[in-house]
Amino acid sequence: MKTILLSVGKTDDPLFSQIIEEYRKRVNYYIPFEMQVIPDIKNAKNLSGKEQKKQEGEKLLKWLQPSDHVVLLDEKGKQYTSLEFAGYMEKKSFSTAKRLVFVVGGPYGFSQEVRERANETAALSAMTFTHQMVRLIFAEQLYRAMTILHNEPYHHE
Numbered sequence: 001m002k003t004i005l006l007s008v009g010k011t012d013d014p015l016f017s018q019i020i021e022e023y024r025k026r027v028n029y030y031i032p033f034e035m036q037v038i039p040d041i042k043n044a045k046n047l048s049g050k051e052q053k054k055q056e057g058e059k060l061l062k063w064l065q066p067s068d069h070v071v072l073l074d075e076k077g078k079q080y081t082s083l084e085f086a087g088y089m090e091k092k093s094f095s096t097a098k099r100l101v102f103v104v105g106g107p108y109g110f111s112q113e114v115r116e117r118a119n120e121t122a123a124l125s126a127m128t129f130t131h132q133m134v135r136l137i138f139a140e141q142l143y144r145a146m147t148i149l150h151n152e153p154y155h156h157e
Helices: 014-028 049-063 082-097 112-117 131-149
Strands: 003-008 031-037 068-079 101-102 121-123
Touching: 003 049, 003 112, 003 131, 014 031, 014 131, 031 049, 031 131, 049 112, 068 112, 101 131
Parallel strands: 003 031, 003 101, 068 101, 068 121
Antiparallel strands: none
């Protein structure tokens, strides 16, 4: 199973990029993990939030494959502790055939079409974070889950 973090818009801050890349490399020691970026919508300032969500949704849906297991990262989704997320990843490694795709939406969230395509939603927190922070937090939690599953001393209870 390949795990993918699919998000809208690039990471502009070089410090975030450097740390995110470090965690991406760490995760790849355990499982195939990649990050894919859908470019920002052009002239987004001239669009309503609803129209921006629609256009972003069309791009996201074009990128997804029919066999993908899609998890939207949304503050209203199911919340996990780090141990629970590790268990979730372990279960998915046995039940997801090809690609487990976690999706970070644009600033206005997900279109209805993307929500309908998703298999489930998960929350990193009930709080809202910038997309750069979501990428970092997700990559770190994925790494933490892998170290938990391998009984390594990164996570402390």
